[in-house]
Amino acid sequence: MPSANLTMITPVEHCRSCGRPIVWAETAAGKRIPLDPEPSERGNVTASLHTGVLHAGVVRGPQRDGLRAAHQPLYLSHFTTCPDADTWRTNR
Numbered sequence: 324m325p326s327a328n329l330t331m332i333t334p335v336e337h338c339r340s341c342g343r344p345i346v347w348a349e350t351a352a353g354k355r356i357p358l359d360p361e362p363s364e365r366g367n368v369t370a371s372l373h374t375g376v377l378h379a380g381v382v383r384g385p386q387r388d389g390l391r392a393a394h395q396p397l398y399l400s401h402f403t404t405c406p407d408a409d410t411w412r413t414n415r
């Protein structure tokens with residue numbers, strides 16, 4: 324399986340709160356969200372690069388199970404994993 328680390332395909336930034344690497348992705352609604360660049364077993368976000376933009380899609384339930392069974396990499400929003408997530412919420 325090729326590397327699923329998103330830092331291979333899109334620029335890396337660092338979280339202003341905790342300093343961990345993040346990549347920015349855009350949801351179907353056009354909202355930008357930070358993702359952890361490494362796939363996670365608990366991941367629920369698909370990431371794919373189209374015309375230079377990293378697109379994120381949240382998957383749930385059977386869809387998520389199906390992707391996981393197919394060994395598709397799934398990512399987590401950094402909002403979920405950031406140790407300083409409270410800062411993210413209050414600074415919006």
Ligand SMILES: [Zn+2]
Binds near residue numbers: 338339343401404405
């Ligand atoms: Zn962080």
